[in-house]
Amino acid sequence: MFKGIHWSFWPGIIIFYGYCWIFMAIEMSVPGFIYHTKIGAAPAAYVYALTIGLYFIPLIVSFMWFYLPERDQKRKAAAKSGKEVDQ
Amino acid sequence: MAEVNPIVIIVAILYFIAMIVIGYMTRKASADPMDYYVAGRKIGAFINGSALSATYFSPASFMGLPAFVFLLGYPFWWAMVGIIGGLPLAAMLTAAPLRKYAPVSFTDYFADRYESPKAMRVVAGIPTVLAGWAYIVLSLVGMGLFMMAILRVPYAWAVIIGTVIIFIYVFLGGMVATSFSTGFQGIIITIAALISALAINAHYGGFGATADAVFANNPEFWAAPASGHLPGASPGETAHPLMSYWTGMVSFFFVWHFGFTTMPYTIVRFFTAMDVNSARRACFWAVAIGGIMYWALVQIGTAARVLIETMHPLLDPAAGIESAEQVLATIEGIYQVGGVAITDYSMVAGLEALGNPVLMAILVAGGMAIAMATGAGFVMVLNVLFSRDWMGKVLGNKWAVENPVASMRLWTTIILVVCAIFALNPFALVLDLSGWAFIVIICTTGVPLIWGIWWPRATKTAAFATIIVMFIATVFTWLYAHLVLGSAHFFFWYHAFVPPAEAETIIGTGHQNYWILVSIIFFIVVSLLTKPCSDETIKKYCTGLTQDE
Numbered sequence: 330m331f332k333g334i335h336w337s338f339w340p341g342i343i344i345f346y347g348y349c350w351i352f353m354a355i356e357m358s359v360p361g362f363i364y365h366t367k368i369g370a371a372p373a374a375y376v377y378a379l380t381i382g383l384y385f386i387p388l389i390v391s392f393m394w395f396y397l398p399e400r401d402q403k404r405k406a407a408a409k410s411g412k413e414v415d416q
Numbered sequence: 417m418a419e420v421n422p423i424v425i426i427v428a429i430l431y432f433i434a435m436i437v438i439g440y441m442t443r444k445a446s447a448d449p450m451d452y453y454v455a456g457r458k459i460g461a462f463i464n465g466s467a468l469s470a471t472y473f474s475p476a477s478f479m480g481l482p483a484f485v486f487l488l489g490y491p492f493w494w495a496m497v498g499i500i501g502g503l504p505l506a507a508m509l510t511a512a513p514l515r516k517y518a519p520v521s522f523t524d525y526f527a528d529r530y531e532s533p534k535a536m537r538v539v540a541g542i543p544t545v546l547a548g549w550a551y552i553v554l555s556l557v558g559m560g561l562f563m564m565a566i567l568r569v570p571y572a573w574a575v576i577i578g579t580v581i582i583f584i585y586v587f588l589g590g591m592v593a594t595s596f597s598t599g600f601q602g603i604i605i606t607i608a609a610l611i612s613a614l615a616i617n618a619h620y621g622g623f624g625a626t627a628d629a630v631f632a633n634n635p636e637f638w639a640a641p642a643s644g645h646l647p648g649a650s651p652g653e654t655a656h657p658l659m660s661y662w663t664g665m666v667s668f669f670f671v672w673h674f675g676f677t678t679m680p681y682t683i684v685r686f687f688t689a690m691d692v693n694s695a696r697r698a699c700f701w702a703v704a705i706g707g708i709m710y711w712a713l714v715q716i717g718t719a720a721r722v723l724i725e726t727m728h729p730l731l732d733p734a735a736g737i738e739s740a741e742q743v744l745a746t747i748e749g750i751y752q753v754g755g756v757a758i759t760d761y762s763m764v765a766g767l768e769a770l771g772n773p774v775l776m777a778i779l780v781a782g783g784m785a786i787a788m789a790t791g792a793g794f795v796m797v798l799n800v801l802f803s804r805d806w807m808g809k810v811l812g813n814k815w816a817v818e819n820p821v822a823s824m825r826l827w828t829t830i831i832l833v834v835c836a837i838f839a840l841n842p843f844a845l846v847l848d849l850s851g852w853a854f855i856v857i858i859c860t861t862g863v864p865l866i867w868g869i870w871w872p873r874a875t876k877t878a879a880f881a882t883i884i885v886m887f888i889a890t891v892f893t894w895l896y897a898h899l900v901l902g903s904a905h906f907f908f909w910y911h912a913f914v915p916p917a918e919a920e921t922i923i924g925t926g927h928q929n930y931w932i933l934v935s936i937i938f939f940i941v942v943s944l945l946t947k948p949c950s951d952e953t954i955k956k957y958c959t960g961l962t963q964d965e
Contacts, residue, residue, distance in 0.1 A: 330871045333963030338508045345501050349669070353494065356640050357662055363490055364631060364638035370624025372638070374490065379714055383497045384707040391504035391703040395696035398512075402693075 465701020475558025608782025
């Protein structure tokens with residue numbers, strides 16, 4: 330299962346689920362954390378859940394999942410063309 | 417109700433003209449069936465990404481998810497995180513391998529991978545048709561509601577106008593028109609949601625002030641499941657009994673998480689991408705654009721109650737209209753649209769309370785854009801399924817094979833007429849079934865699709881069994897929960913676990929996400945017990961798609 334999937338898949342999975350579960354666990358264990366922990370004037374949830382969790386983490390993961398496979402493709406193609414030149 | 421500002425009408429007319437112009441400019445697509453089916457596989461990553469987000473985020477997102485936040489409170493924020501977090505998964509699991517395989521219709525992969533060119537097209541097509549029907553009806557209803565609530569157009573006329581406009585551009589330009597119009601709609605929707613959210617925060621004086629206003633109005637909104645420890649909140653209270661348990665929050669996080677990777681109307685967009693890399697990049701743009709929309713929708717849903725309960729023009733304490741639910745019920749009484757839930761009006765009503773005509777103009781464009789995007793997306797899935805797959809490949813109809821574009825246009829007409837008839841007087845079950853449609857696709861065709869791509873041991877028997885068994889199981893539990901327990905979101909086996917004495921106050925966690933796990937296990941077990949597909953098939957449609965880069 331998932332044999333052949335690009336290696337960046339697994340770090341991406343860990344980043345997204347790890348991030349979400351850490352903050353879910355904090356919310357479960359710290360009473361009042363959601364509203365009473367503030368960053369500036371706003372509840373911290375606006376930053377860790379709404380902005381980073383909802384937007385930036387998926388954006389970073391989706392960037393990783395197109396950029397890294399493309400980069401590896403280019404490297405492979407360059408290595409292959411180099412070998413052909415050597416031969 | 418208040419009169420409509422001319423700005424709102426002008427924006428709506430300009431939007432309609434833009435859609436018709438896109439259809440007219442892409443009419444040459446009818447000359448080549450591949451252009452009509454899959455836009456000639458020439459759609460770039462940005463347009464495709466925007467179109468993906470607009471198609472995937474139906475009126476169920478634009479109206480329904482703020483309504484869920486309004487109703488269930490902060491814990492539902494995590495469901496929104498789960499939905500956006502699910503978008504990148506498609507880049508790896510389905511977008512790249514399916515673009516490499518380059519099919520034309522949603523059922524092509526099932527027919528080839530599971531070595532059943534006819535029967536599998538029918539079996540995989542049935543849940544697709546039912547899901548498509550529910551989603552198109554939902555889209556037409558959503559469009560009707562937006563036009564009625566904001567433009568004050570009578571509901572029936574609103575549905576007819578919206579249906580005709582979708583019909584014009586899909587009929588003229590097929591997938592080319594659908595791609596460009598939907599890409600355009602994705603931008604409009606995001607701008608509409610973002611401006612609405614910023615307007616709300618500007619009204620209260622910032623994010624912190626908005627959060628404080630929400631807390632002052634309804635402290636339970638910010639309560640964590642099973643907590644009730646907020647000062648000012650009632651002990652043990654959460655915003656809604658569905659969030660009484662942490663499992664409620666976690667299950668909502670997962671329940672829509674896998675949809676983007678498996679839903680037919682998103683999958684077919686990957687077929688239109690220029691190449692594998694473009695398909696992956698499209699997922700990035702879907703997150704970039706759709707994520708902003710969700711960021712905004714969360715805030716609209718969060719503030720909807722306080723806006724309605726403090727500022728809405730229909731508030732009338734003398735007449736006993738004091739709560740948001742009472743205002744929404746009054747609106748429902750004025751509009752009287754079939755089985756639409758009162759909470760579905762919460763987003764529009766919340767923004768209406770701000771009394772800004774420009775905001776309403778932007779909102780009407782956004783609301784109609786998202787409804788049309790989803791409706792057109794599923795019309796394209798179904799017209800290919802009916803004309804090319806079922807008429808052409810299953811029944812061998814000569815006319816459909818020789819006249820693919822004419823056949824698709826015929827089905828476009830039939831699909832839209834049938835769905836518009838249902839949308840004119842939507843009974844509650846149709847709208848509820850759109851929620852079921854999402855789960856049934858993930859559980860039936862979703863699992864054989866992903867496991868077929870990534871697991872050589874996936875078998876034909878397991879694919880057939882999973883689609884049939886999970887179709888029946890999800891329909892039964894959805895209807896049982898809806899008709900017997902009172903809400904489709906309740907766990908269908910709820911009474912077996914909750915003592916009758918507590919049944920009134922504690923509501924079980926939704927069963928939908930359990931079905932996804934059951935479907936995966938069922939598919940794996942049946943695959944291990946049955947004969948695998950031929951080596952040639954596995955090499956061509958499994959390992960060949962995933963291990964050759």
